Amino acid sequence: MGESEEKKSTKRDKMRWRWVIGASITIVLAIALASRTKPEISPNFGDTNKSCQCSQGKHRHKGTVEDCCCDYETVDHLNGEVLHPILQELVKTPFFRYYKVKLWCDCPFWPEDHMCRLRDCSVCECPESEFPDSFKPFQRTLSSGDLKCREGKPQAAVDRTLDSKAFRGWTETDNPWTYDDETDNCEPEFVINSFLFTVFAAEMTYVNLQLNPERYTGYNGTSARRIWDAVYSENCPKYPAEELCQEEKILYKLISGLHSSISVHIASDYLIDEATNLWGHNLEIMYYRVLQYPNRVENLYFTFLFVLRAVTKAAEYLEQAEYDTGNPTEDLKTQSLMKQLLYDPKLQAACPLPFDEAKLWKGRRGPELKQKIQAQFKNIRFL
Numbered sequence: 001m002g003e004s005e006e007k008k009s010t011k012r013d014k015m016r017w018r019w020v021i022g023a024s025i026t027i028v029l030a031i032a033l034a035s036r037t038k039p040e041i042s043p044n045f046g047d048t049n050k051s052c053q054c055s056q057g058k059h060r061h062k063g064t065v066e067d068c069c070c071d072y073e074t075v076d077h078l079n080g081e082v083l084h085p086i087l088q089e090l091v092k093t094p095f096f097r098y099y100k101v102k103l104w105c106d107c108p109f110w111p112e113d114h115m116c117r118l119r120d121c122s123v124c125e126c127p128e129s130e131f132p133d134s135f136k137p138f139q140r141t142l143s144s145g146d147l148k149c150r151e152g153k154p155q156a157a158v159d160r161t162l163d164s165k166a167f168r169g170w171t172e173t174d175n176p177w178t179y180d181d182e183t184d185n186c187e188p189e190f191v192i193n194s195f196l197f198t199v200f201a202a203e204m205t206y207v208n209l210q211l212n213p214e215r216y217t218g219y220n221g222t223s224a225r226r227i228w229d230a231v232y233s234e235n236c237p238k239y240p241a242e243e244l245c246q247e248e249k250i251l252y253k254l255i256s257g258l259h260s261s262i263s264v265h266i267a268s269d270y271l272i273d274e275a276t277n278l279w280g281h282n283l284e285i286m287y288y289r290v291l292q293y294p295n296r297v298e299n300l301y302f303t304f305l306f307v308l309r310a311v312t313k314a315a316e317y318l319e320q321a322e323y324d325t326g327n328p329t330e331d332l333k334t335q336s337l338m339k340q341l342l343y344d345p346k347l348q349a350a351c352p353l354p355f356d357e358a359k360l361w362k363g364r365r366g367p368e369l370k371q372k373i374q375a376q377f378k379n380i381r382f383l
């Protein structure tokens with residue numbers, strides 16, 4: 001591999017791992033929130049002043065998480081003791097708080113999609129001066145005076161010509177599970193971003209995830225629903241559940257687990273009263289969208305363990321990866337937190353193999369099935 005190829009590949013790897021850690025963070029938080037409110041829900045739905053009547057410590061879900069090698073109680077314990085505290089620190093580091101996304105592109109499937117109703121839904125882009133030098137492979141035209149959210153105005157977009165020149169070389173794909181496209185093309189694929197839910201977007205730009213938390217944004221109604229409908233109908237076969245093979249069930253569980261995670265975040269940080277701008281927990285939403293369906297909670301735990309396996313499987317790589325943002329102090333801290341996360345003795349002892357992927361793709365149909373599911377997986381891009 002030539003030097004420039006190596007650089008491209010390292011950049012793609014960085015993007016990929018930011019994604020995996022990002023997914024871990026969102027799912028870890030969702031588990032923490034769901035497990036806190038799992039038992040009997042108080043009738044004081046949406047009321048932030050009255051105390052929650054949850055009886056802590058009671059598990060509705062017991063035993064091993066289906067298709068995994070770890071139980072519910074252990075997940076809750078590890079999440080609270082180990083993962084949640086470390087990830088809370090990791091998300092603040094520059095390497096993980098800046099995320100590259102494509103904004104501003106018409107939806108090729110559903111024109112005039114109105115998306116979010118709330119003003120707060122708009123995505124705050126970072127001015128060029130803010131994001132780390134080593135993340136800047138191209139010149140930007142966004143001035144530092146442009147610190148405010150741009151509130152969904154496509155005309156305020158940065159110079160695309162520069163972007164496409166700088167990124168032309170990055171379009172090749174070497175991972176059969178993902179697209180590594182960082183050009184400004186608008187592709188007819190689902191770009192799923194649980195923080196920003198930019199569903200179809202173009203033009204790479206940076207956002208600070210600390211300024212764009214995952215929470216209620218008013219993205220409701222038919223517009224939001226048809227995206228979920230499309231995600232499920234494109235990727236989950238219609239035939240009865242008992243006829244699904246293991247790999248198809250897993251893809252469904254991952255989508256459903258991510259859906260639960262998004263719903264839990266919405267419920268946890270909800271606009272209770274628009275007039276007074278009062279934000280708080282909405283336990284009614286938490287219950288009606290997630291907790292009343294045991295399988296949605298189970299799928300959340302499954303997704304947690306699946307992502308945890310991806311992170312721990314890549315421990316050696318992640319330990320040695322460069323977390324270079326041009327700020328040595330912060331970058332050292334990122335590396336040290338990553339090591340803590342990857343080699344935590346409690347994690348290794350309690351859940352050494354969160355999910356066993358070696359059981360997949362067996363039998364005569366294995367290779368064909370893998371190709372089919374890879375294509376489906378690529379169709380949905382979880383950022």
Ligand SMILES: Cc1cc2nc3c(=O)[nH]c(=O)nc-3n(C[C@H](O)[C@H](O)[C@H](O)COP(=O)(O)OP(=O)(O)OC[C@H]3O[C@@H](n4cnc5c(N)ncnc54)[C@H](O)[C@@H]3O)c2cc1C
Nearest residue numbers: 192197215216217218219220224225227228256259260296
């Ligand atoms: C990728 C994506 C990201 C989003 N991010 C946000 C966000 O950050 N903030 C925000 O406010 N809104 C967000 N939304 C919208 C949000 O997820 C809901 O679609 C919206 O709040 C409307 O909810 P709903 O009650 O109509 O049901 P939806 O959550 O839209 O669900 C649609 C249908 O899917 C089924 N379903 C629901 N949950 C599950 C599950 N876990 N497993 C299997 N099936 C299920 C049910 O049959 C349900 O009726 C996002 C939507 C998408 C597609």
